[in-house]
Amino acid sequence: MIRQTSLFLGYELRFLLRNPVWPLFGIMQPVLYLVFFAPLLGKTTSSGSMPEVLAMFTPGSMMMIALFGSLFAGFGMINETRNGVLERLAVSPAWPPAIILGRVAKDMLVLVVQAILVMGVAILMGLRIGLPEFLIMLLLMAVTGLFAASLSYGLALAIKDENGVSQLVQFFAMPLTLIAGLFLPVSLGPDWLQTLARFNPLYYGVEAGRSLFRGDLGDSTIPIAFALLIGLALITLVWSMRSLRRLAA
Template sequence: MLRHTALFLGYELRFLLRNPIWPVFGILQPVMYLIFFAPLLGSTTPSGSMADVLAMFTPGSMMMIALFGSLFAGFGLINETRNGVLERLAVSPAWPPAIILGRVAKDMLVLVLQAILVMGVAMLMGLRIGVIAFVVMLGLMAMTGLFAASLSYGLALALRDENGMSQIVQFFAMPLTLIAGLFLPVSLGPEWLQTAAKFNPLYYGVEAGRALFRDDLSNSTIPTAFGLLGALAVITLIWSMRSLRKMAG
């Protein structure tokens, strides 16, 4: 099991190294938001300092990477399904779930590296974060990426059509990000928006990230975020692996 997963992970990483442009572009938008948008938010924090603004804004930028970077991971799987590559892999002697697990592991690794780079830029701008909070935030990013990537692969195997998948992803991604309070805390909005946000698992990830960046490690949103996103990750991962097994007959 582990050997086959490692083999597929190595294959995916080698393919990524031959075409690294998408992971690079994946961090450009959050970095530009940090540089050009975050300085405008001084009035949204009590002190108005850049450090407090970054502690509020950076977690949302990182969740943007986790969501959008991973939700579109399944499009490559549709192309491989159409070309017959995935079917040949699925009926090979390799352990079938390793095909999905290797891809998901690659997505999580890339996501963590992107998160480190974004936090590095934020630190250069004045962000201060403890080592424990830094590591826990990376774990939260990986968990979010696992959920989003597994969901993307499950949708790709179920739909097998780029147009249909694109419409579904775009339809749900935008309201999820807005209700999660990625750019501004939901607490600044009306009461109905705050109520709606509590039904969005991404909201808890953003709030947990902000608690970590405030060095509030005992905040209840942190275990809640890990619990919700972890459960969703397990459900979507099992779904995507069963979909692949079904395709292999």
């Protein structure tokens, strides 16, 4: 199991290294938001200092990478399904779940590297974060990426059409990210918005990130975020694996 998953992971990484431009482009939007948008938010924090602004804004930028990067990971799988590549892999002697696990592991590694780069830019701009909080935030990003990538692969195997997947992802991703308070805390909004946000698992991911960046390791949103995102990740991962098995049937 581990050997076959690592083989698929190695294949995916070698393919990625042949064209590493797209992952780098994936961090451009969050970096631009950090550089040009974060300085405008001084009045939304108590002190107005750049470290406090960055502690509030950077977690949302990182969740943007996790969602909009990983949610479109399944597009390559649609092309492989259309060309018959995935069917041949699914009926091969390889352990079928390893095909999904190798891809998801690649997506998580890419996401963690992107998160490190974005946090590096934020640190250069004045962000202060301790090593434990830094590492926990990377783990939170990896779990979020596991959920988003597994969901993308499940949608790709179920719909098998780029336009359909794109429209469905954009239809749900935009309102979910807005309600999560990606750019500004939901606490600044009206009561009805704050109530609605509590039914959005991404809200807890963003709030957990802000707690970590403030150094508040005891905040309740951190375990809630991990529990929700790990649960959703397992559900979507199992769904994508079963969808692959049906493809081979």
